[in-house]
Amino acid sequence: MATTIIILSIALPWFGALCVWLAGDKKPQRTHYLAMIFSIITGCISLLLLLNFDAHEAVDVFMGGVFGRFTLIPDGMGVFLAIVAAVIGCLAVIFSIDYMHEEEQLARYYSLVLLFIGAMIGLVLSGSLLFMFVFWEITAFCSYALISFHNDDPKAVAGGIKALIMTQLGGLGLLAGAILCYVNFSSYQISVFLAEASSLPQTVLSVAAFGFLLAAAAKSAQVPFQTWLPDAMEAPTPISALIHAATMVNAGVYLLARFYPAFKDVTGWSFAVMLVGFLSAFLAAVMALASQDLKRVLAYSTISQLGYMVYAIGVGGVFASQFHLMSHSVFKALLFLGAGAVIHTVGTRDMRQMGGLGVKMPLTRTVYIIGAWGLAGLPVANGFFSKEAIMEAGHANGPVWAFIGMAVVAGLTALYSTRMIAMVFYGKPDVEKDIHDAGFAMRAPLVLLAVGTITTWLLAGPFASSLKASMPFHEFHLAGTFELAAEVILAPPTWIVLGVIGLGILLWLARRWFYGLARIFQPVIRFAEQGLGFEHLNRGLIKLTNSTAKLFQKSQTGQLNWNLAGLVIGLLAVILYLTWRT
Amino acid sequence: MNHLTLNAALIGVLGLLAVGFYALLTGRNLIKLIIALQILVKAALLGLVVAGNVNNQINISQSMAITVIVVDTVVAVIGLALAVQIRRQQGTLDVRQLSNLKG
Numbered sequence: 001m002a003t004t005i006i007i008l009s010i011a012l013p014w015f016g017a018l019c020v021w022l023a024g025d026k027k028p029q030r031t032h033y034l035a036m037i038f039s040i041i042t043g044c045i046s047l048l049l050l051l052n053f054d055a056h057e058a059v060d061v062f063m064g065g066v067f068g069r070f071t072l073i074p075d076g077m078g079v080f081l082a083i084v085a086a087v088i089g090c091l092a093v094i095f096s097i098d099y100m101h102e103e104e105q106l107a108r109y110y111s112l113v114l115l116f117i118g119a120m121i122g123l124v125l126s127g128s129l130l131f132m133f134v135f136w137e138i139t140a141f142c143s144y145a146l147i148s149f150h151n152d153d154p155k156a157v158a159g160g161i162k163a164l165i166m167t168q169l170g171g172l173g174l175l176a177g178a179i180l181c182y183v184n185f186s187s188y189q190i191s192v193f194l195a196e197a198s199s200l201p202q203t204v205l206s207v208a209a210f211g212f213l214l215a216a217a218a219k220s221a222q223v224p225f226q227t228w229l230p231d232a233m234e235a236p237t238p239i240s241a242l243i244h245a246a247t248m249v250n251a252g253v254y255l256l257a258r259f260y261p262a263f264k265d266v267t268g269w270s271f272a273v274m275l276v277g278f279l280s281a282f283l284a285a286v287m288a289l290a291s292q293d294l295k296r297v298l299a300y301s302t303i304s305q306l307g308y309m310v311y312a313i314g315v316g317g318v319f320a321s322q323f324h325l326m327s328h329s330v331f332k333a334l335l336f337l338g339a340g341a342v343i344h345t346v347g348t349r350d351m352r353q354m355g356g357l358g359v360k361m362p363l364t365r366t367v368y369i370i371g372a373w374g375l376a377g378l379p380v381a382n383g384f385f386s387k388e389a390i391m392e393a394g395h396a397n398g399p400v401w402a403f404i405g406m407a408v409v410a411g412l413t414a415l416y417s418t419r420m421i422a423m424v425f426y427g428k429p430d431v432e433k434d435i436h437d438a439g440f441a442m443r444a445p446l447v448l449l450a451v452g453t454i455t456t457w458l459l460a461g462p463f464a465s466s467l468k469a470s471m472p473f474h475e476f477h478l479a480g481t482f483e484l485a486a487e488v489i490l491a492p493p494t495w496i497v498l499g500v501i502g503l504g505i506l507l508w509l510a511r512r513w514f515y516g517l518a519r520i521f522q523p524v525i526r527f528a529e530q531g532l533g534f535e536h537l538n539r540g541l542i543k544l545t546n547s548t549a550k551l552f553q554k555s556q557t558g559q560l561n562w563n564l565a566g567l568v569i570g571l572l573a574v575i576l577y578l579t580w581r582t
Numbered sequence: 583m584n585h586l587t588l589n590a591a592l593i594g595v596l597g598l599l600a601v602g603f604y605a606l607l608t609g610r611n612l613i614k615l616i617i618a619l620q621i622l623v624k625a626a627l628l629g630l631v632v633a634g635n636v637n638n639q640i641n642i643s644q645s646m647a648i649t650v651i652v653v654d655t656v657v658a659v660i661g662l663a664l665a666v667q668i669r670r671q672q673g674t675l676d677v678r679q680l681s682n683l684k685g
Binding site for chain 1: 606612619677
């Protein structure tokens with residue numbers, strides 16, 4: 001039973017991708033509804049996975065020779081992330097019906113989205129490192145193709161290529177780990193790796209550990225790879241909501257969480273993970289504060305929240321990080337889709353040209369405030385419980401300076417969220433603009449996600465128990481939902497952080513007193529707007545990759561005589577090698 | 583076969599190979615390329631004959647050589663026929679201008 005459900009949850013979106021592609025662009029309504037039906041069915045099937053937790057493989061196919069066994073395991077971590085991917089994918093597709101209303105080439109768009117959803121589900125359910133890498137690369141390709149969806153816009157194409165290059169370089173770290181696993185254990189299976197990781201020599205394990213950290217940092221846009229995510233905001237907004245907030249960027253955090261038991265004893269690894277998370281959270285929060293583009297603020301906010309999750313893994317709070325991952329997917333998707341509704345109406349992403357939109361877009365304003373409530377971590381939204389769980393873990397196991405830093409970041413988060421809402425929805429409206437609230441297809445996902453933001457923390461208990469039951473290598477301490485909630489509410493770190501968050505909100509309201517201070521910091525702010533120097537590094541990296549590619553391009557002349565000469569020389573080389581082998 | 587003749591023959595093979603490759607890489611006319619390929623095949627033929635002589639198996643090398651000559655002739659004929667058609671369709675035999683994937 002579980003086998004059928006798992007196979008369907010990957011095969012159906014892929015079959016849907018094929019169907020949508022064949023449906024073509026001639027009748028857009030047909031393409032829209034076909035995509036919607038497939039995504040809804042995928043969402044429902046993935047929810048059925050909730051009934052079938054198991055630490056054992058549900059699908060086990062021997063792929064022959066050196067490729068190992070292709071396994072899919074429905075354990076707690078994988079199932080919850082698969083559900084997040086499928087359900088938020090479904091909502092993003094429904095949102096796209098309205099958002100992409102007058103766009104061309106819808107078949108390409110929807111088939112890539114469905115391909116992505118299937119690949120993401122495969123990634124989190126995969127039990128084989130090699131096939132996890134394959135699914136990882138498929139998601140990276142879909143991300144590139146969807147970022148550059150408007151392929152006549154050079155900014156979009158540049159953003160897509162940047163994302164592709166950086167996530168692929170990180171993917172090499174994952175491939176290195178997979179190959180190390182195979183070389184040492186003759187198997188790509190994750191369960192084998194986790195069981196016998198301690199038998200590896202320290203150097204090999206360190207290489208694998210830091211390789212995985214590289215892959216995760218590149219995929220989740222952590223320092224020093226964080227520059228691709230803000231540039232990926234050229235993608236259509238439902239794509240930003242799905243790929244760059246709720247699913248693909250979670251793959252890095254998921255990777256770290258899944259392999260935590262194997263790597264936690266490697267010297268310096270936990271500290272490195274914590275440092276990467278802390279730096280990302282802090283730097284991204286500063287950059288969000290300096291940004292004028294609505295989607296860029298959300299992109300930096302995503303990097304910052306992912307930094308929280310990575311920090312949590314570094315201090316040992318694996319459950320807290322996965323819980324925050326779940327909450328973040330919901331409220332970040334909500335914020336992005338809300339931003340999409342705003343951008344669709346106003347026609348620009350620049351916050352300075354928005355203002356006073358709350359009057360004519362009351363529903364969007366309400367759901368946006370709910371999303372920001374979750375982002376800032378205020379009770380009773382899901383962000384509150386998960387963020388405080390992370391802070392608790394940090395207080396218990398991590399260094400004090402990191403805890404203080406993360407509390408400051410929480411305050412900064414509250415500050416830039418308030419700033420975002422004030423600039424977009426409050427203030428003087430521009431009466432000349434024709435503003436209307438979102439259509440039905442946009443409103444339904446927004447309302448559902450808003451309800452989710454307020455309620456998904458109730459799933460904390462079942463989530464914890466499913467993790468405990470189905471993941472034999474991790475250590476989780478069990479608690480029901482309300483015990484977890486009580487633990488969070490009563491812990492001293494919670495009150496400290498809530499205080500800092502309140503301070504953050506107050507700072508915005510009292511900002512006039514700080515304008516003088518802001519003038520002193522002007523060069524810092526401009527430096528932050530430019531990405532704190534990382535943009536230079538990454539632009540250099542991309543130029544290097546492009547120039548190397550162009551160098552190799554020169555060998556492909558397209559002329560007949562060069563091709564023939566190449567053939568003959570190749571043949572000669574083979575003959576000589578075979579002759580001289582003896 | 584004495585040492586000197588063997589060396590001379592091998593130098594001949596290498597020389598023919600060199601001439602053939604040079605003509606292949608710097609030729610612009612399609613007919614020149616076909617001729618260059620023919621030179622390369624003759625180099626291989628010479629190598630075959632020399633090998634047969636050195637190993638005292640001249641019968642086998644003779645049969646292989648005749649087979650190669652026949653195959654090589656057929657390939658040359660087909661190549662020239664294609665060249666004629668290309669001249670008719672594209673109007674040129676210059677390989678630098680014949681790099682469309684279509685047509």
